[in-house]
Amino acid sequence: xxxxxxxxxxxxxxxxxxxxxxxxxxxxxxxxxxxxxxxxxxxxxxxxxxxxxxxxxxxxxxxxxxxxxxxxxxxxxxxxxxxxxxxxxxxxxxxxxxxxxxxxxxxxxxxxxxxxxxxxxxxxxxxxxxxxxxxxxxxxxxxxxxxxxxxxxxxxxxxxxxxxxxxxxxxxxxxxxxxxxxxxxxxxxxxxxxxxxxxxxxxxxxxxxxxxxxxxxxxxxxxxxxxxxxxxxxxxxxxxxxxxxxxxxxxxxxxxxxxxxxxxxxxxxxxxxxxxxxxxxxxxxxxxxxxxxxxxxxxxxxxxxxxxxxxxxxxxxxxxxxxxxxxxxxxxxxxxxxxxxxxxxxxxxxxxxxxxxxxxxxxxxxxxxxxxxxxxxxxxxxxxxxxxxxxxxxxxxxxxxxxxxxxxxxxxxxxxxxxxxxxx
Numbered sequence: 001x002x003x004x005x006x007x008x009x010x011x012x013x014x015x016x017x018x019x020x021x022x023x024x025x026x027x028x029x030x031x032x033x034x035x036x037x038x039x040x041x042x043x044x045x046x047x048x049x050x051x052x053x054x055x056x057x058x059x060x061x062x063x064x065x066x067x068x069x070x071x072x073x074x075x076x077x078x079x080x081x082x083x084x085x086x087x088x089x090x091x092x093x094x095x096x097x098x099x100x101x102x103x104x105x106x107x108x109x110x111x112x113x114x115x116x117x118x119x120x121x122x123x124x125x126x127x128x129x130x131x132x133x134x135x136x137x138x139x140x141x142x143x144x145x146x147x148x149x150x151x152x153x154x155x156x157x158x159x160x161x162x163x164x165x166x167x168x169x170x171x172x173x174x175x176x177x178x179x180x181x182x183x184x185x186x187x188x189x190x191x192x193x194x195x196x197x198x199x200x201x202x203x204x205x206x207x208x209x210x211x212x213x214x215x216x217x218x219x220x221x222x223x224x225x226x227x228x229x230x231x232x233x234x235x236x237x238x239x240x241x242x243x244x245x246x247x248x249x250x251x252x253x254x255x256x257x258x259x260x261x262x263x264x265x266x267x268x269x270x271x272x273x274x275x276x277x278x279x280x281x282x283x284x285x286x287x288x289x290x291x292x293x294x295x296x297x298x299x300x301x302x303x304x305x306x307x308x309x310x311x312x313x314x315x316x317x318x319x320x321x322x323x324x325x326x327x328x329x330x331x332x333x334x335x336x337x338x339x340x341x342x343x344x345x346x347x348x349x350x351x352x353x354x355x356x357x358x359x360x361x362x363x364x365x366x367x368x369x370x371x372x373x374x375x376x377x378x379x380x381x382x383x384x385x386x387x388x389x390x391x392x393x394x395x396x397x398x399x400x401x402x403x404x405x406x407x408x409x410x411x412x413x414x415x416x417x418x419x420x421x422x423x424x
Contacts, residue, residue, distance in 0.1 A: 013119070013127025015313075024322040028159065028315055029112055032132050035155045039147060041108040041134055046090035048114060052080035058089040058297045059264050069117040083116035086264065087133040087309055088291065089298065095137055096299035105138030105303075112312075124314040132315075133288075135307035137295075142239050145270045145290060145306050146246035152286050152308050153252050156274060161285070161318045163277035166247075167257040170240040170269050171208065172232045174293065177268070180231040181207040187225055194221075211259045227258040236269050243270060262287060266294040270306065276318045285318065286310035326356060330416060331378040331399075333360040333369035335385035343384050346394070346409065350382075353413045373399060380419075382412060 010016060017025060033043070052072050071083040084090055091109055094100075100107050115131045134151055136144045149166070156164055171177055184207040192200060196215040203210065211222060232240065247254050254272075262271045271289035288308025295303035330350055334343035340363055350357040358376055360369050366383060373381045383395040394412055397404040407415050 011127070013121040015126055015128075021321075023324045024316055024319070025312065027322040028312055028319075029132070031158055032110075032112070032155050032310075035151050035158070036110040036134055039108065039151055041110040041136075041151075044091060044094060044109045044111050046084070046087075046094050046111065046113065048116075049081045049083050050090050050093065052082040054089050054093055054298070055082055055085060058092070058266055058294055059086060069119055071116045071118060084113065085115060085117050087111055087113055087115065087131055088135060088264075088266070088294065088305075088307055091133075091135050091307075092137070092294055092298050092303075092305065095303075096295070096301065101138075101299075101301060101303060106144065107137045108134070109137070110134040115311075124311065124317045126313060130312040131309050132312060133307060133309040135305055137305045138303055139306075140292060140304035142242040142246065142270075144304075145239075145243050146250070148288065148306050148308055149247065149272060150250055150252065152274065152288075152310060156286065156310075156315070159315065159319050161276050161315075164285075165275045165277075166252060166254040167260050167273045167275060168244070168247075168254045169228060169257050169260040169271050170232060170236055171228045171261055171267060171271055172236040173268055176228070176231050176233050176236055177208070180226065180228050183226040183231065184208070184210055188221065191221055206265070208261045211261045222259050225259070228261070229256070229258065239269055262289055266291040266297065268292045272308075285314045328358050328376055328378040329355040330380050330382055331358045331360060331369070331373035331376060332382045333366070333373065333384065334363050335366060335369075335383065336363050336389075338386050339363070339384040339389045342389050342409075346382065346384070346412070350413060350416070353417070355413070355416055370397070370399070380416065 036043075052070075055070060070085050072080065074080055091111065095107065095109070111133050113131055113133070115129050116127065117129075118127055119125060121127060134148060136148055153164070153166065172180065185203060188195070188199075188203055188207070188210055192203065194217060195203070196213065196217050199210050199213050199215075199218050202213075210218070211225065229237070229240075244254070260271055260273060261267075262273070267289045269290045269292070273284045273287040275283045276285050286308055288306070290304070290306040292304040294305060295301050332343050332347045332350070334340045343359070347357050347359045358373075358378060360372060369383065370381060378399055381397040381399055383397060388394050392409050393406045394409055395404055396407045396412065396415065
């Protein structure tokens with residue numbers, strides 16, 4: 001054996017979520033599930049890995065996600081697979097593969113999944129992170145957009161995140177996008193020598209992404225760049241106007257952001273992002289939009305859709321840690337080997353009543369057990385020794401007041417309930 005212990009560390013850009021952190025995670029996920037269920041959305045779980053072509057075809061091979069950030073590999077059977085870098089394309093794939101298009105429409109789905117992207121780790125951005133998302137499929141009316149935005153807005157508002165900003169834009173239908181992209185090429189071409197390396201490539205490969213660039217050298221050109229709204233068809237413009245009217249009806253404030261295009265190729269018409277007041281370099285806490293052509297890319301079927309994704313890590317940056325309200329109800333202590341089996345049975349019986357019960361396991365002195373019970377912040381200690389085992393009783397100690405009483409083993413569960421404890 002080696003005379004040293006290897007130092008193993010988690011991979012860069014990943015995290016360990018410890019039990020104390022889990023309270024915050026559970027709280028966020030519970031609130032999200034509530035809002036989805038209230039709106040009639042059902043949960044869907046898709047595989048962690050999908051065919052690589054799903055993302056190159058649907059998300060776009062010239063997007064940064066597919067071009068730079070995916071974890072892709074060839075398995076032993078020669079199939080190209082990719083760890084899920086976003087949530088929408090897998091949901092659409094599952095929707096079609098499982099015959100959900102034949103169900104009464106629209107179909108409302110939500111997910112809570114791990115997402116994998118190779119990127120420079122920083123606050124709120126991990127290479128393996130977690131995303132909440134919802135997709136409304138089979139409805140092209142702007143009412144679907146309103147519902148999707150209201151779900152994520154109300155969810156973030158209930159969490160108490162202050163000063164949220166909803167940034168809204170429309171990039172139009174395919175014909176509108178084509179005209180607008182040409183306008184961007186015409187505008188940016190004279191500045192080609194001043195653009196960053198990525199934007200020089202984007203100018204020919206994906207002009208919309210020019211507006212998504214965050215580098216200093218490209219920022220000065222955005223203010224005078226053409227605006228998507230000036231290239232919208234009558235139908236796309238009407239869709240945007242109805243969306244704005246719906247948001248105003250719900251008193252959801254928004255700002256039209258003419259440079260907002262999002263980073264995925266499948267968007268049409270509505271795009272949006274929600275920004276909190278202060279998150280450092282990570283300004284987007286949630287984002288999404290409409291993707292009426294994505295279904296055609298995946299299954300050759302025209303099913304309109306709209307949805308959003310929201311990073312859990314970024315949400316947690318904007319809310320205080322959630323401290324658990326509960327404490328262990330009971331700590332069961334056996335003072336002798338003869339009492340241990342009785343203690344094992346009692347732990348099981350108390351847990352079956354819903355009490356949060358800790359076991360002291362081995363036989364030890366009262367002082368040793370009480371020290372452990374106090375270190376776990378238990379409310380009560382149930383103490384069983386030889387005398388108690390013979391008499392069919394236990395000693396019940398209130399660890400806050402120090403008071404102790406003798407209770408029949410058959411009545412200990414009812415006694416604990418009578419003390420008006422919070423029991424699971």
